[in-house]
Amino acid sequence: MQAKKRYLLLFSCCAFLSFGYFGYRHFKSHRQNKWYQHLSHYSEDLDLVHDEDISPSPRFRNRRTTGDHDNTVTFKGCTMESCFDFTLCEKDFKVYVYPIDDNASPSSSYMKVLNIIxxxxYYTSDPSQACIFVLSLDTLDRDTLSKEYVRNMPHRIQRLPLWNNGQNHIIFNLYSGTFPEYTEDLGFDVGKAILAKASISHENFRMGFDISLPLFHKTHPERGGDDGYLESNKFPGTKKYLLSFKGKRYVYGIGSETRNSLYHLHNERDIVLLTTCKHGDSWKEYKDERCDHDNAEYDRYDYEVLMRNSTFCLVPRGRRLGSFRFLEVLQAGCIPVLLANGWELPFSEVIDWSQSTIQADERLLLQVPDIVRSINASQMLQMRQQTQLMWNQYFSSIQKIVHSTLEIVADRVRRHRARPLSVWNSSPGALAINYSFSDYLPHFPFYLTSLGMTSCTRYTAVISVSHGGSNPVHTTPLYKLVKNIARSKYVERIVVVWTSNQVAPTESRLPGGSIPVHIVVATDNSISARHHPHSLVTTDAVFSLDEDVSLTTDELDFAFTVWRTFPDRIVGYPARSHHWDDSKSGWSYTSRWTNSYSLVLTGAAVYHRYWQHVYTYQSPSGLLSTVKTTSNCDDILMNFLVSAITRRPPIKLTQRKQYKDNVSEARWIWTDPSHFHQRSVCLNTFVSLMGHMPLRHSNLRLDPVLFKDKVSMQRKKYRQIEKIGS
Structure with a gap:
């Protein structure tokens, strides 16, 4: 009997504890739901995310996992290890684009993506050689109300013979879902395909597998694109307005809550937040008491002027998490203040957005003014400059967006040889690094200084011979040039690239002395042969010379010494310039001696051998075809390529007055007007193919130190230069 009482008492206690525990959980859940309802004016339930979900980038925060703590992403069941076939990429990283389906022609925007690839x-026309596959079916706009929406997509995709449940495919998407929910569903199963998508949320983002894209306009430049608006090192760090915004506030539907609350922060002084109700055809049916006043205030300010005169620019969510404003603000050099909880930022896997953006919480909107006021002037300037870096390197054109997407996947494929994040987040950026050249950063010219490395102490002289001549070898300008080069204390070897129809002399007939002289006969007589990365060129420095250049040993040594200070530039003697000609509505090439220049001709210039690799293997085919067709303009193309990557002008050295006179009039083609016309045509062709003009003007000229000073000969560094022309 006593035992029964004890068991009854124990059972009663357990029941009481269970009731208390589950009752508390129910009460807590009820309170939490009430709390969510209280915030519903500012955000939807799906927008309320944990604190760690608001941080900027997967690579810059602890990776979210489901299950084991092995840092393996398992969202949607796809990782690179489980859903990607690395064996297809063992030979090379090539991309195959499916043939266009005549019954489903792509939109103009998607055609730009396909054309760029x-x-x-990256491109291969042979699917058996491909690592990545891209659909020709237009997946950019998956809004069912859009005119560009491709119907019956599941059936179309399943008919593709290479689909294989999407393995090793990339699907590009800018818009998904439709009014009123705007979900992220594409209307078909992406399977094992990598989703490169705009406005993607943390919840649906398969970290380390999917790629977040920026939302861009249909008018976004296909190639090139304009530079950011911020000038380098521009002071002061602050502008007229501290924080600004001008845009729509949706009086109905998703995306309304945050924008409808911005008027609380607007003070018309340093914080100018303007909204208009004019959106869609039905806005008047839903207009509230603030609409007329807001619309009037909205019309008082110009959007571009306001953005360029603001230090911080608000980027709230639109109908979807992303908006066009993000790229517009980046280009303007205005620091983005993001209000889109749960948004996976573009290229977040590799870009550290904490260096250039402020990520605020939609739930704490009233704290935004205090947040931006807490940023000091030094931080502001750094962040604004970083916005320009990101814009110029990865977002100014569709080409850069697509190439960045592919390079992120390429880094995953390389795995242990992937570019460091420091490369992605600094100049000149990851797109400037080509791993077919090297995977060791000090091998690239633009990292020598930042890595504390010194440039090489020797150079290889590459002499281009296109004329030859019937005179004895020992009387030719080539013979004299080789003799002067051989006396240089920095030369490693001399390589003569022979493109002349005349028979090349034997190497022993050229006066190299102890310096090795090699003659390489070009098989196709192409003018580009001088820029080919010959195996004989083992030094970083290449001294490119025309056969008839009359440079002294001192001039050669001085040029190389200057180049060691500027290893990423073209450094040389003959300079030219370009300018816009209104009368011709195009670019013109000129050799007039003015106070500025934008090109240094490679007939007497030093450059890093990496540029030979870029010229030969990375130039778009149209650029090289232009050079081959005209048998001209190779030096202009080299300047284009170097300036496009470094965003800097070449370095001009002071040359002798007699430089022009030392070349015979018979050979002086630069006096022929047709020569300048052809060079101008090349300029405009290159600009058209690249999408922008990369050349930059400079006023800098460097002279040899102490070459004319009245000092003792022992103090003169370049003693022979002062004797020239005397």
């Missing part, structure tokens, strides 16, 4: 070095 097909014109790139």
């Amino acid at each position: 097909q014109d790139s070095n």
Whole structure:
């Protein structure tokens, strides 16, 4: 009997504890739901994310996992290890684009994406050689109300013979879902395909597998694109307005809550937040008491002027998490203040957005003014400059967006040889690094200084011979040039690239002395042969010379010494310039001696051998075809390529007055007007193919130190230069 009482008492206690525990959980859940309802004016339930979900980038925060703590992403069941076939990429990283389906022609925007891939070095027309596959079916706009929506997509995709449940495919998407929910569903199963998508949320993002894209306009430049608006090192760090915004506030539907609350922060002084109700055809039916006043205030300010005169620019969510404003603000050099909880930022896997953006919480909107006021002037300037870096390197054109997407996947394929994040987040950026050249950063010219490395102490002289001549070898300008080069204390070897129809002399007849002289006969007589990365060129420095250049040993040594300070530039003697000609509505090439220049001709210039690799293997085919067709303009193309990557002008050295006179009039083609016309045509062709003019003007000229000073000969560094022309 006593035992029964004890068991009854124990059972009663357990029941009481269970009731208390589950009752508390129910009460807590009820309170939490009430709390969510209280915030519903500012955000939807799906927008309320944990604190760690608001941080900027997967690579810059602890990776979210489901299950084991092995840092393996398992969202949607796809990782690179489980859903990607690395064996297809063992030979090379090539991309195959499916043939266009005549019954489903792509939109103009998607055709730009496909054209960019097909014109790139990634492309292969052979699917058996491909690592990545891209659909020709237009997946950019998956809004069912859109005119560009492709119907019956599941059936179309399943008919593709290479689909294989999407393995090793990339699907590009800018818009998904439709009014009123705007979900992220594409209307078909992406399977094992990598989703490169705009406005993607943390919840649906398969980290380390999917790629977040920026939302861009249909008018976004296909190639090139304009530079950011911020000038380098521009002071002061602050502008007229501290924080600004001008845009729509949706009086109905998703995306309304945050924008409808911005008027609380607007003070018309340093914080100018303007909204208009004019959106869609039904806005008047839903207009509230603030609409007329807001619309009037909205019309008082110009959007571009306001954005360029603001230090911080608000980027709230639109109908979807992303908006066009993000790229517009980046280009303007205004620091983005993001209000889109749960948004996976573009290229977040590799870009550290904490260096250039402020990520605020939609639930704490009223704290935004205090947040931006807490940023000091030094931080502001750094962040604004970083916005320009990101814009110029990865977002100014569709080409850069597509190439960045492919390079992120390429880094995953390389795995242990992937570019460091420091490369992605600094100049000149990851797109400037080509691993077919090297995977060791000090081998690239633009990292020598930042890595504390010194440039090489020797150079290889590459002499281009295109004329030859019938005179004895020992009387030719080539013979004299080789003799002067051989006396240089920095020369490693001399390589003569022979493109002349005349028979090349034997190497022993050229006066190299102890310096090795090699003659390489070009098989196709192409003018580009001088820029080919010959195996004989083992030094980083290449001294490119025309056969008839009359440079002294001192001039050669001085040029190389200057180049060691500027290893990423073209450094040389003959300079030229370009300018816009209104009368011709195009670019013109000129050799007039003015106070500025934008090109240094490679007939007497030093450059890093990496540029030979870029010229030969990375130039778009149309650029090289232009050079081959005209048998001209190779030096202009080299300047284009170097300036496009470094965003800097070449370095001009002071040359002798007699430089022009030392070349015979018979050979002086630069006096022929047709020569300048052809060079101008090349300029405009290159600009058209690249999408922008990369050349930059400079006023800098460097002279040899102490070459004319009245000092003792022992103090003169370049003693022979002062004797020239005397």
